[in-house]
Amino acid sequence: xxxxxxxxxxxxxxxxxxxxxxxxxxxxLPHPDSGKSELETANTPNLDALAGESACGLTTPVAPGITxxxxxxxxxxxxxxxxxxxxxxxVLEALGIDVELKEGDVAARGNLCTIDAEGLLVDRxxxxxxxxxxxxxxxxxxxxTVPGVELSVYPVxxxxxxxxxxGDGLSERISETDPQVVGAAPLDAEAPSGESAKAxxxxxxxxxxxxxxxxxxxxxxxxxxxxxxxLPRLPDFGERYRxxxxxxxxxxxxRGLAKLVGMSVIPTGATFDEELDTLExxxxxxxxxxxxxxxxxxxxxxxxxxxxxxxxxxLDSRMPRLRALNAEALIVAGDxxxxxxxGGHGWHPVPLMVNAESTKGDGVACFSERxxxxxxxxxxxxxxxxxxxxxxxxxxxKYGP
Amino acid sequence: xxxxxxxxxxxxxxxxxxxxxxxxxxxxLPHPDSGKSELETANTPNLDALAGESACGLTTPVAPGITxxxxxxxxxxxxxxxxxxxxxxxVLEALGIDVELKEGDVAARGNLCTIDAEGLLVDRxxxxxxxxxxxxxxxxxxxxTVPGVELSVYPVxxxxxxxxxxGDGLSERISETDPQVVGAAPLDAEAPSGESAKAxxxxxxxxxxxxxxxxxxxxxxxxxxxxxxxLPRLPDFGERYRxxxxxxxxxxxxRGLAKLVGMSVIPTGATFDEELDTLExxxxxxxxxxxxxxxxxxxxxxxxxxxxxxxxxxLDSRMPRLRALNAEALIVAGDxxxxxxxGGHGWHPVPLMVNAESTKGDGVACFSERxxxxxxxxxxxxxxxxxxxxxxxxxxxKYGP
Numbered sequence: 001x002x003x004x005x006x007x008x009x010x011x012x013x014x015x016x017x018x019x020x021x022x023x024x025x026x027x028x029l030p031h032p033d034s035g036k037s038e039l040e041t042a043n044t045p046n047l048d049a050l051a052g053e054s055a056c057g058l059t060t061p062v063a064p065g066i067t068x069x070x071x072x073x074x075x076x077x078x079x080x081x082x083x084x085x086x087x088x089x090x091v092l093e094a095l096g097i098d099v100e101l102k103e104g105d106v107a108a109r110g111n112l113c114t115i116d117a118e119g120l121l122v123d124r125x126x127x128x129x130x131x132x133x134x135x136x137x138x139x140x141x142x143x144x145t146v147p148g149v150e151l152s153v154y155p156v157x158x159x160x161x162x163x164x165x166x167g168d169g170l171s172e173r174i175s176e177t178d179p180q181v182v183g184a185a186p187l188d189a190e191a192p193s194g195e196s197a198k199a200x201x202x203x204x205x206x207x208x209x210x211x212x213x214x215x216x217x218x219x220x221x222x223x224x225x226x227x228x229x230x231l232p233r234l235p236d237f238g239e240r241y242r243x244x245x246x247x248x249x250x251x252x253x254x255r256g257l258a259k260l261v262g263m264s265v266i267p268t269g270a271t272f273d274e275e276l277d278t279l280e281x282x283x284x285x286x287x288x289x290x291x292x293x294x295x296x297x298x299x300x301x302x303x304x305x306x307x308x309x310x311x312x313x314x315l316d317s318r319m320p321r322l323r324a325l326n327a328e329a330l331i332v333a334g335d336x337x338x339x340x341x342x343g344g345h346g347w348h349p350v351p352l353m354v355n356a357e358s359t360k361g362d363g364v365a366c367f368s369e370r371x372x373x374x375x376x377x378x379x380x381x382x383x384x385x386x387x388x389x390x391x392x393x394x395x396x397x398k399y400g401p
Numbered sequence: 402x403x404x405x406x407x408x409x410x411x412x413x414x415x416x417x418x419x420x421x422x423x424x425x426x427x428x429x430l431p432h433p434d435s436g437k438s439e440l441e442t443a444n445t446p447n448l449d450a451l452a453g454e455s456a457c458g459l460t461t462p463v464a465p466g467i468t469x470x471x472x473x474x475x476x477x478x479x480x481x482x483x484x485x486x487x488x489x490x491x492v493l494e495a496l497g498i499d500v501e502l503k504e505g506d507v508a509a510r511g512n513l514c515t516i517d518a519e520g521l522l523v524d525r526x527x528x529x530x531x532x533x534x535x536x537x538x539x540x541x542x543x544x545x546t547v548p549g550v551e552l553s554v555y556p557v558x559x560x561x562x563x564x565x566x567x568g569d570g571l572s573e574r575i576s577e578t579d580p581q582v583v584g585a586a587p588l589d590a591e592a593p594s595g596e597s598a599k600a601x602x603x604x605x606x607x608x609x610x611x612x613x614x615x616x617x618x619x620x621x622x623x624x625x626x627x628x629x630x631x632l633p634r635l636p637d638f639g640e641r642y643r644x645x646x647x648x649x650x651x652x653x654x655x656r657g658l659a660k661l662v663g664m665s666v667i668p669t670g671a672t673f674d675e676e677l678d679t680l681e682x683x684x685x686x687x688x689x690x691x692x693x694x695x696x697x698x699x700x701x702x703x704x705x706x707x708x709x710x711x712x713x714x715x716l717d718s719r720m721p722r723l724r725a726l727n728a729e730a731l732i733v734a735g736d737x738x739x740x741x742x743x744g745g746h747g748w749h750p751v752p753l754m755v756n757a758e759s760t761k762g763d764g765v766a767c768f769s770e771r772x773x774x775x776x777x778x779x780x781x782x783x784x785x786x787x788x789x790x791x792x793x794x795x796x797x798x799k800y801g802p
Contacts, residue, residue, distance in 0.1 A: 004464065005484060358742060360431055363771055376770065378750070378780035380465055387466030391748045398746055399463055400473035400483065401490040401628065 002079040002240050002386070006399055011242040016328035016393040018243070018288045019279075020385075022077060022254075023315060024070070025297025026334025027350040027369055029341050031305055038296075038305060038340060039351065039368040042312040046319035050332070051367040055359040055392075057377025058349035058369070059385060061336050067347040073335030074257045078237060078290075079386035087260070088172065088229020093162045095256025099154055101231050106170045106199055109227040110153070110161040111178065112137060113186070114219040121182045125159045126220035134159055137220055144209040149202040163206065163225060171196040174203060176226035186224055199228070236262040238288075241390060246286035248275045254292045263290060272314075276321050283325060288389075291322075300338030301345075308340050329393035330355040332367070333385055349379055356392035403480040403641050403787070407800055412643040417729035417794040419644070419689045420680075421786075423478060423655075424716060425471070426698025427735025428751040428770055430742050432706055439697075439706060439741060440752065440769040443713040447720035451733070452768040456760040456793075458778025459750035459770070460786060462737045468748040474736030475658045479638060479691075480787035488661070489573065489630020494563045496657020500555055502632050507571045507600055510628040511554070511562040512579065513538060514587070515620040522583045526560045527621035535560055538621055545610040550603040564607065564626060572597040575604060577627035587625055600629070637663040639689075642791060647687035649676045655693045664691060673715075677722050684726055689790075692723075701739030702746075709741050730794035731756040733768070734786055750780055757793035 028038035039047075061068040061076050062083065071092045072082035090107035101107060112134055114123040126134075138161045142153040149167040156162055175190040186207070191200035207223060214221045238245050239262070247258030247265045250272070255265045264286065268278040272293055279289060293315055299307035323330065334350035351372040353364075364371045373379070377388070390396045429439035440448075462469040462477050463484070472493050473483035491508035502508060513535055515524040527535075539562045543554040550568040557563060576591040587608070592601035604626060615622045639646050640663070648659030648666045651673070656666045665687065669679040673694055680690060694716055700708035724731065735751035752773040754765075765772045774780070778789070791797045 004467075006487070010467070358430055358740070360433060360436065374775070376750070376774055377465075378459065378774065380780075384465035387464060388748075389466075391466035391468065396466060396468060396748070398468045398470050400470040400487055401493040 002235060002383070003081060007240060010397045010399050011390065012395055012397050013242050014393070014395050016287065016395065017283075018329045018331070018389045018393050019291060019322065019325065019327040020077065020289065020331045020333065020389060021291045021293065021322065022074065023293045023296050023332060023334050025300045025336060025338025025345065027337025027339070027346065027348050028300065028308065029337075029339035029346065029348065031341065037369055038300070038308045038312060040366075040370070042309045042316065044312060044316035044367060046316045047332070047367040048365065050319060050323065050330075050355055051353050051364045051371065052362070053360055054353035054355040054362060054364070055377050056351070056353045056362050056364040056367075056372040056375025058372050058379045059333060059352045059382040060349050060379060061382045065347050067345045068336045069345070070253060070335060071257065073382070074254065076382035077333055077335060077385050078261055079241070079383055080234065080261065081383060085232055085234055087232050089227025090162065090229040091231060092253065093156060093160070093227070094154070094164060095260065096253035097154055097156055097162060098252040098256065099162060099164060101164065102166065103231055104166070104168070104170060106165045106172050106228055106230055108163045108203075108225045108229075110163050111224040112159045112161070112220040113222050113224050115186065115222045119185050121179065121184055121186065123219065124178065124180075124182065124224060128158050129220050131155065131157055134161070134220065137214060140213050141210055141223070144206055144213065146202045146205045146209070148198070151202070151206060159220070165199065165202055170199045170202075172199070172228045172230045174200045174228050176228070177203070177207060178224035178226045186222060189225070231260065234261050238262055241288070241386065242395070243288040244286045245288040245290065246282060247290045248278050249290070249292035250275055251292065251294050258290055272318060276318060280325070297338045300340050301343065303340055303343030305340035308338075328356060329389050331385060331389050333382070350382070352377060352385065354388050354392055359392065403636060403784070404482060408641060411798045411800050412791065413796055413798050414643050415794070415796050417688065417796060418684075419730045419732070419790045419794050420692060420723065420726065420728040421478070421690065421732045421734065421790060422692045422694060422723065423475065424694045424697050424733060424735050426701045426737060426739025426746065428738025428740070428747065428749050429701065429709065430740035430747070430749065432742065438770055439701070439709040439713060441767075441771070443710045443717065445713060445717035445768060447717045448733070448768040449766065451720060451724070451731075451756055452754050452763075452765045452772065454761055455754035455756040455763060455765075456778050456789075457752070457754045457763050457765040457768075457773040457776025459773050459780045460734060460753045460783040461750050461780065462783045466748050468746045469737045470746070471654060471736060472658065474783070475655065477783035478734055478736055478786055479662055480642070480784055481635065481662065482784060486633055486635055488633050490628025491563065491630040492632060493654065493657075494557060494561075494628070495555070495565060496661065497654035498555055498557055498563060499653040499657065500563060500565060502565065503567065504632055505567070505569070505571060507566045507573050507629055507631055509564045509604075509626045509630075511564050512625040513560045513562070513621040514623050514625050516587065516623045520586050522580065522585055522587065524620065525579065525581075525583060525625060529559050530621050532556065532558055535562070535621065538615060541614050542611055542624070545607055545614065547603050547606045547610070549599070552603070552607060560621070566600065566603055571600045571603075573600070573629045573631045575601045575629050577629070578604070578608060579625035579627045587623060590626070632661065635662050639663055642689070642787065643796070644689040645687045646689040646691065647683060648691045649679050650691070650693035651676055652693065652695050659691055673719060677719060681726070698739045701741050702744065704741055704744030706741035709739075729757060730790050732786065732790050734783070751783070753778060753786065755789050755793050760793065
């Protein structure tokens with residue numbers, strides 16, 4: 001993993017190429033009727049053939065039993081301890097809508113909410129008002145000014161928004177204003193120490209102004225803020241691994257995560273086919289590519305088993321295009337499982353395959369949770385995937401005499 | 402691993418015996434034609450029968466993706482964190498030729514090299530001159546004296562030698578003189594701080610003298626030094642595990658490693674058969690034996706699949722002799738893999754079997770990478786092997802009430 005003290009001694013620059021395909025929400029669980037998981041149900045001849053020529057295993061994203069969000073799931077695959085380098089919800093929400101954060105900015109996740117005449121919470125999500133209703137409110141919030149701190153408010157979706165504070169001497173160490181229960185009043189932001197006072201004051205001034213701006217409305221007449229957070233200080237991915245990394249992702253959050261670790265984000269379209277176009281066009285520009293495939297996760301989150309099967313089959317049909325590039329190391333991994341029967345992320349280990357010149361005949365006949373459990377890689381931490389990628393592409397020298 | 406804080410509370414002295422057979426470079430990879438690894442190809446009825454009566458698994462020497470040298474590979478099997486207790490190249494080279502290092506000595510790996518009239522490197526290895534040509538030059542180098550530091554220069558092989566400096570106040574923290582590229586001039590040793598100044602001055606004085614001694618020759622007219630290192634401070638193996646350890650190894654480097662952790666090195670011959678003679682003769686003298694088998698690694702390093710198969714078969718034929726001793730715990734492990742198709746050390750997990758009275762029927766039918774992956778030990782860190790050895794030989798008491 002990236003904190004290995006001797007990493008700089010063993011990494012070496014070579015012309016070989018690595019493609020890390022992250023299939024979001026890859027792992028699943030058996031359907032109660034068939035006893036087969038999404039991967040086992042899907043007709044995936046290309047993924048299966050690749051598994052037969054790869055070293056296979058299962059990755060644990062964070063720790064057994066821990067269900068990771070997208071942030072920790074990806075950080076782990078990039079080789080960063082997802083506990084040490086945890087990023088806050090505000091930062092992740094901002095990344096998710098392509099907001100450019102700078103060092104020192106504090107981002108928060110905001111909700112429009114509804115309070116009653118006594119100022120007590122009636123609905124923490126303001127009846128989940130649709131974006132077309134919330135957008136003009138967020139615009140009004142964005143016009144709020146506070147002395148000494150530059151405020152920006154960005155719409156996300158429905159009742160959700162992002163607040164970004166910019167200015168000298170801000171701190172993320174302030175308390176959340178969301179009491180998490182209805183019937184209680186929204187809280188003031190509190191500073192545990194003097195160094196957080198400026199940020200807390202700015203937040204409270206913003207909230208007071210927001211109450212004025214939204215007041216008089218029946219619903220969506222107040223705001224809640226949580227997940228105050230700043231950009232974590234992350235070691236540079238390219239520097240640590242001695243790679244020139246390019247990221248190709250249709251969804252903003254994954255581009256944001258890649259940018260955060262210092263990858264070059266290559267502009268691409270909204271579909272996986274367009275991502276592949278981009279990969280082919282820019283194949284000579286980098287020696288490492290992070291390629292993100294979203295649909296499997298989205299279907300799993302919806303609890304739609306058949307849609308997830310279809311998403312995996314769609315991916316399978318694109319594998320020949322990916323393999324035609326002949327990368328020295330082609331890795332198919334997942335940031336976490338998203339079992340359709342859970343309708344959300346899971347804590348379950350995630351199938352992994354590493355394909356390279358030297359990985360022939362792991363004895364795994366198909367790419368699935370159960371088959372990968374029998375592979376030669378065994379069950380490893382997701383933070384080890386990058387080391388395997390480097391090793392299999394010939395980018396690691398021997399450690400120690 | 403050896404740093405377990407409660408180790409001294411649970412270890413107990415018993416008459417039972419442990420044999421740790423380290424098959425150097427044990428693990429391999431499938432041959433592209435047959436799809437079978439060296440172990441799977443070799444006819445090894447005795448190893449297979451032993452696997453059927455053992456607890457089997459795979460060891461990771463350092464970390465996934467990391468290819469270890471012999472030093473880290475053995476240290477891990479002895480239970481020492483191979484990152485914390487890394488030893489330098491100079492020390493390991495000295496151990497490899499049976500040089501007795503003392504605490505405070507600084508050892509360096511030396512090359513005879515060739516420079517041109519301008520003093521620029523033409524050949525970092527002096528045309529790989531043979532030992533018969535280099536030996537008299539090394540003898541001349543050994544006669545060089547420097548005030549305040551005792552210098553010794555030992556021939557290794559061909560263009561390689563070892564420099565050992567002895568004296569008060571030396572430090573290993575000095576920079577290498579090998580610029581690693583031809584066309585550059587050999588570098589001076591530099592001290593990053595005052596405490597290294599004495600050592601750096603001595604090295605530079607040695608280099609200046611060497612230049613005089615060798616000057617006027619067409620080739621092998623200069624020296625390069627790297628891997629300045631001192632003996633690491635290692636916890637005593639016998640003390641920590643409450644064992645009386647004996648080491649039997651035909652090759653000097655492995656004897657040196659054993660000595661470094663405080664094992665008694667038992668003199669032996671140059672072949673494995675002689676190692677077995679030694680083991681039988683001294684079986685009553687110790688309760689732990691480290692027994693080293695080299696030929697598998699040598700064949701793998703040469704990229705000679707058939708020779709590695711033959712080396713494993715030769716080992717197999719000696720297993721009945723080893724088993725006849727009826728050690729309470731017989732462990733067959735490897736310090737790292739040396740897949741013939743890589744022609745060098747690999748990062749791959751290494752087969753392991755632990756045989757004891759209580760290990761019957763792991764369901765593993767043969768001793769191979771794939772079969773051991775299905776064994777009851779799973780995939781473990783090599784630093785855990787000694788704990789398993791102690792447990793299986795009844796030398797560990799219950800931990801905690």
